[in-house]
Amino acid sequence: MSKKVLIISSSPRKGGNSDILCDEFAKGAAESGSHVEKIFLGSQKIGYCLGCGVCNTTSKCVQKDDMTALLEKMVSADVILLATPVYFYTMSAQMKTFIDRTVPRYTEITGKEFYYIVAAADTEVSSMEKTIESFRGFTIDCLEGTVEKGIIYGVGAWNKGEINSTPAIKEAYEMGKAV
Structure with a gap:
């Protein structure tokens, strides 16, 4: 069954490590027959x-910016992937701003499957758990009918592209294929 997959990439670096993992997830999901759309938050006015x-x-919302269209995409998606680099044990400012701005329609973002991608220079998965808990605070605690489907931990990648030599690159592709 074809699903509508919405990927939210919050890396401030286009082609950064978490963004690269988004592309691999998208490739896998598209190959499995899903309709995939990736939003790079750095290109949005929010x-x-x-x-x-x-x-x-x-x-x-009283603000007239790109968030109105993004909320519509979230409401109509079947699957949503939230991806962020991990900064000081939490999500990027771009992702936090995006989540905060879902308030006008968050009660309509129901019955979604969620995936998470986190990437960091740190080599310990445990260093990323606070970020995952923040995602869960939004998705599991605030959105009705949410199902968490998977997490990709991109550890040990600091410079752009270093994620390509880690197991996370294949994991992201395979997880996308399984959507």
């Missing part, structure tokens, strides 16, 4: 949440 509360009653 303002910080203002905390004004307007969206709590209107389901619309």
Whole structure:
């Protein structure tokens, strides 16, 4: 069965290690017959949440930026991959801003399958667990009917492209194929 796969890459470096893993996941998912769309957050105009509360009653944000279209894509996707480099044991600012801005429609992001990709120079998977717990705080605790399907830990990759010589590159492709 063909699924709509939405990949959210929050690396500030296009072609950075977590972004490369997104491309491998996308390749595998596309080869398995899924419709894949990758969003590179660094190319999007997304303002910080203002905390004004307007969206709590209107389901619309007062800001006019790219987040409106991204929320529509999230609502219509079957599968969502969230990918981030790990900075100081947590997600990138780009990913956190993106998650914060889902408030206007987060109650509509239901019944989704979620995958996570995290990449870091650190060689210990345990150093990435706080980031995964932050993702779960959003997906499992806040979104109804969420199913966590898999995690790729891209460890030991600092410079752009170093992820290509780690097992994570094949794992990302294979996980995408299994979507």
